[in-house]
Amino acid sequence: MIKIKDLHKSYHMGNNSLHVLKGINFNVKEGELVSIMGSSGSGKSTLLNILGMLDEADEGSYILDGVPIKNLNEKIAAKYRNEFLGFIFQSFNLINYKSAVDNVALPMFYKGMARKERVEKAHHYLEKVGLADWSHHLPSELSGGQKQRVAIARALASEPKVLLADEPTGALDTKTSYEVMDLIQGINDEGKTILVVTHEDDIAHMTKRIVNLKDGIIIDDSPVEQLRAQQYV
Amino acid sequence: MFNIERWQEIFETLRKNKLRTFLTGLSVASGIFILVILLGFSSGIENGVTSEFQQDATNQISVRTRVTTKGYKGLNPGRRIQMKDEDFALINNNYDEFLEYRSANYSIWGGQVAYKNETGNYRVQGVMPDNQFIENADISKGRFVNQSDINESKKLAVIGNKVSMDLFKTENPINKYISIFGISFKVVGVYRDPGGEREESQVFLPLTSSRNAFNGSDNIRNMTFTVKMSDNLDEAVTLSQNITEAIERDLKEKHLIAPDDLAAVRVNNTLEEAQKIYSLIDTIKAVFWFIGIGTIIAGVVGVGNIMIIIVKERTKEIGIRKALGAVPSSIIGMILQEAIFVTMFSGLFGLVGGLALLEILGPQVDSPFIKFPQVDFGTAITTVFILVAAGAFAGFLPAYRAAKIKPIVALRDE
Numbered sequence: 316m317i318k319i320k321d322l323h324k325s326y327h328m329g330n331n332s333l334h335v336l337k338g339i340n341f342n343v344k345e346g347e348l349v350s351i352m353g354s355s356g357s358g359k360s361t362l363l364n365i366l367g368m369l370d371e372a373d374e375g376s377y378i379l380d381g382v383p384i385k386n387l388n389e390k391i392a393a394k395y396r397n398e399f400l401g402f403i404f405q406s407f408n409l410i411n412y413k414s415a416v417d418n419v420a421l422p423m424f425y426k427g428m429a430r431k432e433r434v435e436k437a438h439h440y441l442e443k444v445g446l447a448d449w450s451h452h453l454p455s456e457l458s459g460g461q462k463q464r465v466a467i468a469r470a471l472a473s474e475p476k477v478l479l480a481d482e483p484t485g486a487l488d489t490k491t492s493y494e495v496m497d498l499i500q501g502i503n504d505e506g507k508t509i510l511v512v513t514h515e516d517d518i519a520h521m522t523k524r525i526v527n528l529k530d531g532i533i534i535d536d537s538p539v540e541q542l543r544a545q546q547y548v
Numbered sequence: 549m550f551n552i553e554r555w556q557e558i559f560e561t562l563r564k565n566k567l568r569t570f571l572t573g574l575s576v577a578s579g580i581f582i583l584v585i586l587l588g589f590s591s592g593i594e595n596g597v598t599s600e601f602q603q604d605a606t607n608q609i610s611v612r613t614r615v616t617t618k619g620y621k622g623l624n625p626g627r628r629i630q631m632k633d634e635d636f637a638l639i640n641n642n643y644d645e646f647l648e649y650r651s652a653n654y655s656i657w658g659g660q661v662a663y664k665n666e667t668g669n670y671r672v673q674g675v676m677p678d679n680q681f682i683e684n685a686d687i688s689k690g691r692f693v694n695q696s697d698i699n700e701s702k703k704l705a706v707i708g709n710k711v712s713m714d715l716f717k718t719e720n721p722i723n724k725y726i727s728i729f730g731i732s733f734k735v736v737g738v739y740r741d742p743g744g745e746r747e748e749s750q751v752f753l754p755l756t757s758s759r760n761a762f763n764g765s766d767n768i769r770n771m772t773f774t775v776k777m778s779d780n781l782d783e784a785v786t787l788s789q790n791i792t793e794a795i796e797r798d799l800k801e802k803h804l805i806a807p808d809d810l811a812a813v814r815v816n817n818t819l820e821e822a823q824k825i826y827s828l829i830d831t832i833k834a835v836f837w838f839i840g841i842g843t844i845i846a847g848v849v850g851v852g853n854i855m856i857i858i859v860k861e862r863t864k865e866i867g868i869r870k871a872l873g874a875v876p877s878s879i880i881g882m883i884l885q886e887a888i889f890v891t892m893f894s895g896l897f898g899l900v901g902g903l904a905l906l907e908i909l910g911p912q913v914d915s916p917f918i919k920f921p922q923v924d925f926g927t928a929i930t931t932v933f934i935l936v937a938a939g940a941f942a943g944f945l946p947a948y949r950a951a952k953i954k955p956i957v958a959l960r961d962e
Contacts, residue, residue, distance in 0.1 A: 369871065369956040389951075390875045397873020408868045408959060412564040425873040430556060473873065 316477060316508050317343040317366065322375035324361055335361045336372070337531035343477075343510065348503040348541075350511045350519040353528035360481065362528065363512050367400055367479050368392045380476050397425050401470030405482035407462040409454040415465045416441060416450040422473035440468040444498060460491035467498060471507075478502070478509040484518055490548070496521045497544035517542075558886050568861075572854045572887075573894030576935060579847030580895050583840045583931055584902025584923050590836035592913065592921030594829050599742055599919055606822040607648075607784065608682055609792055611639075611771040611799070612814045620806035629803050629812050631768040639771065642798060643791055648776045649678035652768045654758050661707075661751055662727045663715040670711055672728055672751045674758025682772045683741065685752075690722045690737030697754040703761070705733035708748035712738045726751075731761045781823060788819040840931075847935055852942030855887055859946040866950050867958025876951035883947035884940055891939040895932040903928070 324336040335358045343349055353359040364370035365377065368384060377384045379399055387395070401422075402408075409418045419437035420430075428436075441450050444464040454462055463483060470478055480499065484492035496518060503509050503523075511522055519525050520542050527535035562569045613629035636652040659672030679685075680692040685706075692706055705726055712721050721735040733753060741747035758764065775788045796815045799805070805812045859866075866879055903923065910921045950958075 364956050367871075369954065390877070393870060393873050393875040396871060402871050404959065408864070408871070410865050410868060412561070417560070421869070422872040424553065424557065425869075425878070427553075430553060469872070 316345045316347075316380055317341075317510075318376070318378040319366075320376045322362075322365065322377065323373050324358075324365065324370075325373055335531055336365075339375070339531075339533060341526065341533060341536070343508060345508055346503070346506045347524060348500070348509045348511070348522045349524045349526060350513055350522040351526045351528060352512075352514060352516075352519050354514065356530075357528040358531045359512050359528050363479055363481055363510070366477075366510065367402060368396050393425075397422060397473055399476045401473055401475035401478045403463070403466050403470050403478065403480035403483045405485035407454070407459075407466045407486075409462055409465055409469075411454050414451045414453055415446060415457070415468075418454070418465055419469045419472050422469060426473060437468070437472060440472050441465070443471070444468045458491075459487050460494055463487065463491075463495050464498065467495070467502070471502065476508065478507055480509065480511045482513055483511060484513070484515065492518065493544045493547040497548055500541075500544055554881070554885065558882065558889065561882075561886065562890070568854075568858060569890055572851065572858075572890045573897070575850040575854065576847055576891045576939065577894040577898035577901070579843050579850070580898030580928075580932055580935065581902045581905075582843050584899060584928055585905065586836045586840050586843070587923045587927065588902070588906040588910070588921040589918065590833050591923065592910070592918040593832055595921075596915065596917040596919040597825055597829055600917065606818055607774045607777055607788060608818045609773045609775060609788065609795065610816050610818075611773075611795060612769070613799070613803075614811055614814065616805055616809055616812040618806040618809045620809070621804055623804055629805065631771065631799075633766040633768065635799065635802065636768055636771055638798060638802065639773070639795055643773075643794065646775055646787060646791055647773050649681045649774045650771070651676040651679040651682055651773075652755060652771050653679065654755055654762075654764050654767060655769045656728070656758065656762050659728055659751060661711065661715065663721075663724065666715045666717075668711065668714050670708070670749050670751050672753065672758070674753045674755040674764070676755055679752065679772065680739070682774055683747070684743070685739035685741050685747075688738050688740050689720070690735070692737055692739070693752055693754045698756050701756040701760050702754060703731070703733045703757050704736045704754060706737040706739060706752040707735055708750045709738060709740045710745050710748040711751060728753075729762070733757075775819065781826070785819050785823050788817045792817040844931060844935060844938075848938040848942055851887070851891055851935075851939035855883070855939075855943035856946045859883065859950045863950060863953065863958050866953065867955045867960075870955035871959065879951040880944070880947045883950070884943055887943040887947075888936055888940050891936045892932070895935050899928050899932055 319339055319341045322336050322339040323334070326333045326335060339362060351359045351362065361370065365372050368387060371387060382395070384395065410421070413421070416434060416437045419440055420433040423433040423436060438447065438450060441447055444467055446461060446464055446468070449457060449461060454465070457465065483499070484495055487495060499509060499511070500521060511518070513519055520539055521544050522539070523541050524536070524538045526533055611631070613631050616623070616625050616627045616629065619625050633652065640647070640650060654674035656672040659670050661668055661670050661672065675693060676698060677692060677694050680687070685692065688709065690706070693704065697704055707721060707726070715721070715726065716724065721738060724735050725732045726735055728751070739748070759767065775784065775791055778784050778787070792815045796813055799813045800807055800809070869879065906921050906923065913921065
């Protein structure tokens with residue numbers, strides 16, 4: 316699903332150049348649940364941004380579902396993001412004046428789907444994350460865990476190939492974190508490819524494979540015994 | 549632009565951000581509203597002052613004589629100067645080529661006019677035919693005094709519309725006889741005057757007959773002339789001034805009046821006044837336009853400011869939308885379409901409000917200097933579109949910049 320070869324990325328700030336990614340080689344097959352770990356400054360967020368087409372690599376190749384991702388302009392990047400990717404953010408990033416169902420329907424708006432169909436599908440995904448009764452509430456009326464579930468429903472709504480989660484439990488307490496991880500595991504069980512960036516060991520161990528980054532290179536990449544979040548809930 | 553889904557999205561955004569929408573709309577609507585009112589009153593003042601001036605010809609020179617205040621060449625002060633036909637002939641001869649209309653007049657003081665049982669006091673004057681044009685009198689019935697009336701001293705009268713209404717009510721006054729101090733005159737004409745009731749409360753008689761009837765011999769109470777107009781107002785004013793001075797000089801010389809005696813001969817020239825009024829109107833208009841354009845600029849800056857704030861406030865939302873697959877053009881389109889819709893709608897709202905207020909208040913304004921305040925609809929619509937275009941332009945830059953922000957940067961915005 317994802318093929319990355321010899322990926323380099325540097326940031327230039329004035330005369331200083333910061334080499335963040337120093338040759339990343341890394342493949343993800345369909346249906347995998349991978350966590351990317353590393354201390355801050357290890358390059359894990361940069362890697363996720365490149366995978367999310369929010370940023371572009373200097374060197375190396377990135378192939379997503381057989382499509383080479385390079386020389387993107389904003390328009391094509393937006394189209395690919397809409398088609399291939401679903402984002403889950405640490406701070407949820409819901410639009411605060413839209414109700415839960417309208418938030419979930421938004422990516423489908425950019426797909427060009429008709430309103431009726433959009434709303435119908437949005438309800439379906441909200442049901443899937445267990446928030447059918449909350450569909451008309453604004454984000455400000457929801458708890459952190461509920462907000463993240465709306466965000467997950469929104470990420471699923473565009474039917475992406477890959478879900479990218481950037482510290483999805485970073486802003487949640489342990490119990491809620493496990494509930495969210497349980498939901499993510501459930502989605503993965505249905506065959507969706509998911510990448511999770513985290514710095515929490517327990518969260519990482521709920522995935523099937525841990526990639527450890529340090530100073531811009533992968534120092535360890537090994538499958539792990541998956542802990543089901545269900546048993547902690 | 550005509551994508552219904554997009555409009556739904558925009559209406560939803562506007563509905564859910566009522567305060568923001570209201571503030572943007574308010575600044576635009578009040579700008580247009582004030583502009584419409586300003587332009588309306590500017591045109592009202594122009595109409596009012598212009599019609600105030602239409603009561604008489606604007607290029608008029610009038611000559612009156614009174615009592616001398618200074619001794620001169622052995623003559624005592626306090627001498628009454630009486631103009632005669634020969635004075636009129638003198639002025640006519642000297643300045644014939646510069647004069648357009650001319651009339652020597654003999655007015656009868658406290659003219660009591662009666663028809664059957666109705667009586668009234670009106671200004672009664674013996675005049676010459678040209679006086680019709682000097683007074684700006686429009687004949688509505690019959691005719692004005694003509695030369696043969698003068699030659700044959702016919703006992704005729706031309707009455708103002710007000711006189712006709714007062715004395716004759718609904719009756720047709722033509723060929724009826726009115727009595728002035730007991731002497732009968734046949735009414736041959738009724739006139740109207742743009743100057744209104746006051747100007748329509750006069751009775752004109754042929755100069756000769758008025759003098760015959762009221763012991764005037766060949767006396768003249770006053771003379772009125774108009775100067776020939778040239779296309780250049782400044783030139784005409786200069787000419788009018790020169791003639792005014794020359795007439796005064798001639799009369800003083802002829803009647804042995806001290807050159808520095810200001811009271812004995814009064815020659816007034818309305819063109820100079822008219823020029824002052826016209827330049828005043830121009831100034832008022834310019835001031836109103838200046839304020840109006842200032843208001844528009846303030847409105848545009850206001851819209852621009854609000855747009856910048858809106859974009860700033862929505863940076864994160866823009867980041868989210870981009871991460872979810874919004875292309876830059878759809879972001880710019882969304883912000884602009886919203887801005888244009890709000891400015892257009894509230895601009896038209898302000899326009900209609902302003903026009904309605906002018907329509908309601910306009911007729912109730914009771915001042916001779918403000919008449920029919922109104923706005924050319926085309927001008928008003930144009931200003932709305934200018935405001936919308938400028939607002940859109942002011943909104944475009946921040947929208948464009950917002951669309952250029954990398955989603956990852958926009959998402960980090962708090």
